[in-house]
Amino acid sequence: MTGRNQPVKETRTPLMDEQDARVWNALAEVHDPEIPVLSLVDLKIIRSVKVDGQNVHVVMTPTFSGCPALNVMKQEVENRLIALGFTHVQVEFTYSEPWKTDLLEESTREKLRAFGIAPPVQLVLPQSPEGRKANLQYALEQPVPCPFCGSENTKLDSFFGATLCKQLFFCDSCHQSFDRFKPV
Numbered sequence: 001m002t003g004r005n006q007p008v009k010e011t012r013t014p015l016m017d018e019q020d021a022r023v024w025n026a027l028a029e030v031h032d033p034e035i036p037v038l039s040l041v042d043l044k045i046i047r048s049v050k051v052d053g054q055n056v057h058v059v060m061t062p063t064f065s066g067c068p069a070l071n072v073m074k075q076e077v078e079n080r081l082i083a084l085g086f087t088h089v090q091v092e093f094t095y096s097e098p099w100k101t102d103l104l105e106e107s108t109r110e111k112l113r114a115f116g117i118a119p120p121v122q123l124v125l126p127q128s129p130e131g132r133k134a135n136l137q138y139a140l141e142q143p144v145p146c147p148f149c150g151s152e153n154t155k156l157d158s159f160f161g162a163t164l165c166k167q168l169f170f171c172d173s174c175h176q177s178f179d180r181f182k183p184v
C-alpha cells in the first residue's frame with residue numbers, strides 16, 4: 001500500500017471560498033433603490049459570482065424590463081467590488097432565463113410584508129407562453145391581503161403605483177395605502 005490510493009484533494013482552496021463569500025456578503029449590502037429593504041441577493045438579481053485573483057465577474061438578471069434602477073444597481077455593484085480591492089470588475093446582465101417573482105424566498109416575502117409592501121402572489125408558471133399569460137392574469141385577479149392588517153378587503157388605487165414593479169392599493173379595513181409587488 002502506498003499513498004497513491006489516498007483520495008484526490010479538492011482543487012478549490014479555502015481561500016477561494018473566502019473570496020466568493022466576501023463578494024456575496026458585499027452584494028448582500030447593495031439594495032434595490034426602489035425597495036430599500038431588499039438586497040440584490042434577496043431579489044435573486046445576482047445570478048453568479050466568479051472570482052479569479054484580482055478579477056471578479058458578476059452576472060445579474062434584470063427584474064422588470066426597463067426598470068430605471070438597473071443601471072444604478074450595476075454601478076453600485078461595481079463600486080462595492082472596487083472597494084473590496086478588485087482591479088478588474090466585470091458586471092453584466094443576462095437575459096437567457098427571465099427573472100420571476102417566484103424566485104423570491106419566503107424570508108424575502110416576509111421582509112416585504114414587514115416593510116408594508118404586499119409580496120407577489122406565488123405562481124406555478126407553465127412553460128408555454130399562453131399558459132404563463134393566463135396564470136399571470138389569474139394571479140393579478142387574486143385578492144391582495146393588506147400587509148398591515150391582513151384584510152383582503154383591499155382595492156387597486158392606481159394601476160402603476162409608485163414604480164413599474166409596484167401597484168398602489170388601498171385597504172378598506174385599516175384605511176391605509178400600500179404597494180403591492182407585481183407578480184411577473
Ligand SMILES: [Zn+2]
Pocket residue numbers: 146147148149150151171172173174175176
Ligand atoms: Zn389593512
